[in-house]
Amino acid sequence: MRYGLDIGGTKIEIAVFDRDFKVLDVTRISTPSENYQRFMQSVCRLVRQKDKQYSCIGSVGIGLPGVQETRSSKQISSNIPCLTGQHVARDLATELNRAVYIDNDSRCLALCEALTGAGQGMPRVFAAVLGTGAGGGLVLDGKVYRGASGVAGEWGHMPIAAHLVNQYGLFVKQCNCGLYGCLEHYISGTGLSNLCEHFLRIRLPTEEFLKLLAEKDPKALHVYQVFIDILCSGFASLQLTYDVDIIVLGGGLSNIKRLYADLDQRLPDFLFKGIQAVPIVPARFGDSSGVRGAALLGDNSF
Incomplete structure (x- = not known):
């Protein structure tokens, strides 16, 4: 067993x-x-x-x-x-x-999806987990890549792009890891609540926010646009760094169905012209x- x-x-x-x-x-x-x-x-x-x-x-x-x-x-x-x-x-x-x-x-999660799931048969698979926090894992030729100090894949602690902070008037605060402006504070489930608090002046659970989004509430639509842009900026950095074959999403936010079409449409704007955006798909085993x-x-x- x-x-x-x-x-x-x-x-x-x-x-x-x-x-x-x-x-x-x-x-x-x-x-x-x-x-x-x-x-x-x-x-x-x-x-x-x-x-x-x-x-x-x-x-x-x-x-x-x-x-x-x-x-x-x-x-x-x-x-x-x-x-x-x-x-x-x-x-x-x-x-x-x-x-x-x-x-x-x-x-x-990355190993499961690379060997038996959505990335099966692909040599370079990155899994991004959008849960309470934001983590990740890289699998190369069926082997987990850990790096020299064991921190490879910790993309949730990459910093948010400065131009997005300026464009949207975003907050920058210290993370529990000690760094400032970590992506985790914007793209995780907690991060989405942070964005709601910043723009709507109220912390909303993901389910409540998605209801407003479905009702096409203008303020919720703006929060979602900011969320997608920050997410695409992070994924673009991953693609430019690792040039993987696929990005597989896990965690609670990966269950947002409209996410994949919106990422597919917006991600090319954050890459070099002529570079094809990496496919982003949900984890097969959820x-x-x-x-x-x-x-x-x-x-x-x-």
Whole structure:
């Protein structure tokens, strides 16, 4: 069996996959985010329960928010404070007596979609996750690209284009990462609420904003135009940097159906003339892409 674990600030989900990567079982528990020992015990208990249930020793792959520093192998995670500075993969491997592979949750989604999803068969696949925050992952020839320090793909912390700040009179504030003007503050679910607060003077949940948009509210249409322009500027930077074959979107905002046609229409305006815009498509496996990618990671150590 292959076990994929998707671990966030509020829940731990373990999915069991068979040899053909068919889902057999999914279990969720709350994440003990403040106590490292309790976190370790919770993860190990889940894995051992599945071992017993399926009479096997399953492979373990884990998707986590944050990054694993390449040189020290220590975890850095603002969503799960107790993991920061810990050797999570090493400690779990010792406790479970097997190899444990951990990577950023966005990279797990990227791996899933590159090997089995919307980017299958393409040599250069970038996955952009537009959820509470904005993350990403790059897969080259079927292998996750992590970079020298393990931060490759963190496109949500690229800075917003100065001309868009000037054009739309946008705010620039410090991110939790310590930098200023990170794209995450404009293009994530939280970012969309930030834009609503800036232009509409009220923070709106995504569902409420989309209702206004469907009603063709002029102010909502303006917010959406700003959102699309910032998103296209970020995607154009990705294309000019990595020149990928496809960008696959995950996270809650990837479910906005009109997004893809609007990006396709607007993205060329942010690229060199004559350069064809990269296709931008939704993740084939949707919300389950991350846990599926984690199982793939554990099975083959990509």
